[in-house]
Amino acid sequence: MVQVWSELQSLHPISLSLLSILFVLFLIKLTRSRSGKLNLPPSPWKLPVIGNLHQLGILPHRSLQSLARKHGPLMLLHFGQSPTLIVSSVEGAKEILKTQDLNFSDRPRMNFQDRLVYANYHLAFSPYGEYWRQVRKVCVLQLLSQHRVNSFKSVRQEETDCMLNDIRKSISSGSPIVNLSDLIFSFTNDVTCRVTLGRKFGRDEGGKKFFKIIKEFMYFIGAFNIGDFIPSLAWINNFNGLNKRMDKNFEELESFLGGVIDEHIQDRKTRKFGSEGVEDFVDVLLGMEKDGSIGVPFAKDNIKALIMDMFLAATDTAAATMTWAMTELVRHPEILKEVQREVREVAKGKTTITEDDAAQMNYMKNVIKETLRVHTPGPLLIPHQSREDTKLQGYDVPAKTRVIVNAWAISRDPSIWENPDEFIPKRFENSSIDFKGNDYEYLPFGSGRRICPGIAFANPTMELPLANLLYHFDWTLPNGELPDVEEGLGIVAYKKSPLQVIATPYQI
């Protein structure tokens, strides 16, 4: 020490003052980094490079629920290089989706968006900002408002009749076992096709090809993609076949959607409205492209993205809910009997159940509510992202942190719900809890700025066919075997194996 001191004294005064400045700067940095140390939410132990990815499991909502039980309802995981906040409590969800909604209304960018030009124009994946605000407004006003939804009443009625006829045909051809999963998916897909594209694509080769394209696209959104978590390793997708598969799908999508738009442009030259006689969504969007009324740059690629949004958001979610509802009903014959009693009392003697009839079936509505609680179709909502540094329940959350709200775990939290894993539609009787985004213990459609804008569309699309299925047929199980409740992989929690049930016509 004495030697260091005497060497310092022998230094030139300029060097000495430089050294002092450096020393002071070092001290400032040290103090800053100590006082600026972030108080981050608890994290489970993580591995180098992949972080907590290995703990994600095949059904992430379930593995995240188990991790939250150990580490708490606010947890910071690292999926590769992406810090991700996992929220599994009512208080946390309320903070994200209400109190600090503006800060958490962004979306993280997904790797697939780099490979499909118009993926950047999606409503569901758009960052928070003027583009998102304007296209959301257009979608709500032109397709999803109560007024527009009512104008598609006849479409839902006709498609419900088609589904019932398919079942009758199957029975009269000697096959009373019907694949309800397929029938329900065709129903929601045909309804979405008609209101969005002006016509359905049927069950011929063309229609089947379209189903395949949509299903494949859904797969990319839900599939594990290394580029989403470790961008520097995105090149791996060139070798594992994912990029090739995406490119092929996107080419098919481009050709299909391009064809639909061209068809509409031709149609508009000869007719005022689309093939249904009502202006469909593509017609409306083409009109907006032409007159520039949307207020943000808007061209064919934007139209394609919004069409896709409607298919991705509307078809699988509603179909999954109805399939789960029927699955739970055949698993609980006493509940099935009770709901059929209500349906048959309300619609007594009628040959067709209308939406006005279905609207009076309160027990059936509770069956749908309970289905959305137990089998939340979007169990983790769509990931949100913070826009600025913030504090959350005493923890620091830096800007650009991904946020996953585990809505499924919250709706199965035993401290909130009695017997949370059991299917009990009666729990909603005399309860004010609803799915409109004000009750944070029950968030099947999310809440806040990014809440699902399709609630008004989804309701009658599920209630009408369900009421009709329950009214016109009795349902039993092939060999008396209960259907399983195993979930498939993907962003929508659907029933993995198809629901096969025996339909027996009910004598009105």
Ligand code: HEM
């Ligand atoms: C049972 C049916 C449905 C369920 C359970 C459901 C659920 C959800 C959920 C959980 C979100 C994400 C909310 C968030 O990020 O916080 C969402 C977003 C969205 N949903 Fe739905 N949805 C359903 C039906 C529909 C339908 C029928 C449509 C349209 C026809 C639709 C259109 C959308 C769109 C466009 C978004 C993105 C909103 C945005 O990012 O601003 N959904 N939905």
